[in-house]
Amino acid sequence: MTCTFPIKRGLWSALLLLTLPVTAAEPEPIRIQQLQRCGDLLQTQTQTFCLQVKGLQSGQWQARLNGERLAQQHVGSDGESLQLQVDGNGKRSGPLVLEQQGRQSNPVWLSLGSSHVLAATEDEVAENMDGLTSYVDLVSVVIEEEYDGLEEAKRLAEKYDARVVGMIPPLNTYQLRLAAKNLDERDATVLRLGGEVSVDAVVIEESGAEDSIEADTASAPPADNEEWAANRFLDAVNFYQRRLQQDSGDVQTHPIRIGVIERDVDFDAPDFGDYTGGDCRTDSRRLCLYARDADKPDGHGSTVSGIFAAAWDKGGNSGFLRGLDDVGPGFEVIVGRDSDAGITANIAASVNMVEDGVRVLNWSWGIHRVGAIDVNGDPIDSLVRSGTAMSGYEELLEEFFLWLREEHPNVVVVNSAGNGSSFSGRDEYRLPSSFVTDQLFVVGGHQRSEKDVPVDDAQYAVKRKASNIDMRVDITAAACVRSSTAKADEEGDVHCGTSYATPLVAGLLAAMLSINPELEPDQLRMLLRRSAMTIGEEYDFEPTEGDDLTAPILPSERANDLNNPDVGHSARLDMYKALDLTVQSLDRVR
Numbered sequence: 001m002t003c004t005f006p007i008k009r010g011l012w013s014a015l016l017l018l019t020l021p022v023t024a025a026e027p028e029p030i031r032i033q034q035l036q037r038c039g040d041l042l043q044t045q046t047q048t049f050c051l052q053v054k055g056l057q058s059g060q061w062q063a064r065l066n067g068e069r070l071a072q073q074h075v076g077s078d079g080e081s082l083q084l085q086v087d088g089n090g091k092r093s094g095p096l097v098l099e100q101q102g103r104q105s106n107p108v109w110l111s112l113g114s115s116h117v118l119a120a121t122e123d124e125v126a127e128n129m130d131g132l133t134s135y136v137d138l139v140s141v142v143i144e145e146e147y148d149g150l151e152e153a154k155r156l157a158e159k160y161d162a163r164v165v166g167m168i169p170p171l172n173t174y175q176l177r178l179a180a181k182n183l184d185e186r187d188a189t190v191l192r193l194g195g196e197v198s199v200d201a202v203v204i205e206e207s208g209a210e211d212s213i214e215a216d217t218a219s220a221p222p223a224d225n226e227e228w229a230a231n232r233f234l235d236a237v238n239f240y241q242r243r244l245q246q247d248s249g250d251v252q253t254h255p256i257r258i259g260v261i262e263r264d265v266d267f268d269a270p271d272f273g274d275y276t277g278g279d280c281r282t283d284s285r286r287l288c289l290y291a292r293d294a295d296k297p298d299g300h301g302s303t304v305s306g307i308f309a310a311a312w313d314k315g316g317n318s319g320f321l322r323g324l325d326d327v328g329p330g331f332e333v334i335v336g337r338d339s340d341a342g343i344t345a346n347i348a349a350s351v352n353m354v355e356d357g358v359r360v361l362n363w364s365w366g367i368h369r370v371g372a373i374d375v376n377g378d379p380i381d382s383l384v385r386s387g388t389a390m391s392g393y394e395e396l397l398e399e400f401f402l403w404l405r406e407e408h409p410n411v412v413v414v415n416s417a418g419n420g421s422s423f424s425g426r427d428e429y430r431l432p433s434s435f436v437t438d439q440l441f442v443v444g445g446h447q448r449s450e451k452d453v454p455v456d457d458a459q460y461a462v463k464r465k466a467s468n469i470d471m472r473v474d475i476t477a478a479a480c481v482r483s484s485t486a487k488a489d490e491e492g493d494v495h496c497g498t499s500y501a502t503p504l505v506a507g508l509l510a511a512m513l514s515i516n517p518e519l520e521p522d523q524l525r526m527l528l529r530r531s532a533m534t535i536g537e538e539y540d541f542e543p544t545e546g547d548d549l550t551a552p553i554l555p556s557e558r559a560n561d562l563n564n565p566d567v568g569h570s571a572r573l574d575m576y577k578a579l580d581l582t583v584q585s586l587d588r589v590r
Contacts, residue, residue, distance in 0.1 A: 113352030425472025445479025
């Protein structure tokens, strides 16, 4: 007779586990989540960088900049706070990676540029009369160009019991930490600083440390829409791959560097996972992506960056430039902000990127003045700033574009028109899109219509309801895109806004410049407009109204044909035709 004894489920499981082989847990990936200048920001020879890192284990680790090993110092007891000191002699800006026991971090762009500003902590901000978060003791002064900026900033600091703590030297702009303890004291000092003969403007920041850059809160279209078809996205990829095969030899492509002003990218998402590990530049044709790591795959930075660089067929986003890898020249996409110090930090990062060789800047952000109204006459209540703050930002942006024109005339900035259903070109309403310069491209947003018409029909797409409008908008592009996902083969949520139309245009401009790097900003705009399809009704050059999205297509943009049916309509991005015209432009200069 066989005797059996009942064994409780928990005990049985425990006995079973004892018989299984013991395997070591897979180490957590190394991820650089923060990289910012720290210490003395005025020091340009030996620069100190503070990093927040997860995944490092106890033991030795090393950092490599442009593949070269750096000396490093570990700071903090939790293993997550690191500090690097970089001697600028013989070194240049480039990708930084951390290595440990055969594992590599995500690559982050480390700029040795001199432009850096500090962000306020939670204890250093207060709510102003407009209900906006405002910096209490940190302001920036734009010094008149005939003065030595640093010397004059130090003189002003001594006079007003302040300290110089940050700077953007190419713009003669210096950040001061005031002795102010509240906004009344700050405003009194700002008023006195603004009266100094040497001061062109005083910039105050009105932004929290994690303020949203720009989002469209309107409802998304159905998930099965064909948004990018409205811009001939796949046709453009196919054209570049076929027409620009490197073994054909008739068109030589050139590497282009793109700067994206965003916080971070989730390298654990399948869309970006293969950018970690190894030296990206070992394959000269491949796109390289440098960014701080994010915790979630569907954040603003991941979605915007994904339109440039997301891997294909992973279920989430799909990057336009990534689709050109087999024949591409080796695009580089640098994602970053100098710090969380609002608009001033965006400009500081942009200056460094341009000095590091960026040819195309993507600005998927913008702000409205308090009191701005939409096309229906209703007030805008998101991404607003006070009149005082807007005046300072306007002067800072003016200095940036003047510097760009004088020192880097071939760099282009692509800016979102905004999602306030308002007017993008009115300087009393919105920045930076209201600036008029050849080097600034402004992008509106559209979505697929419900009409069954050919893709080149003006009614194939309709204006995105939330998109800002008017004559300052150069072109419109698809506003809706799927976000990256945490798992492969998942379908991402639909995100909409002019933030996501902007990188379609910026990526296309980078591709165009890779074909013909001699193209100047006004020539790029001409090619975009000449190649554009139409959207909306013809409005015969009357004042812009609620249904009009961009500046009207002119006869000069249609071979001076006054009777061309496109004339008078708004312009919709045609990525395929723009590349075709770019290749044709080579014949004119040969």
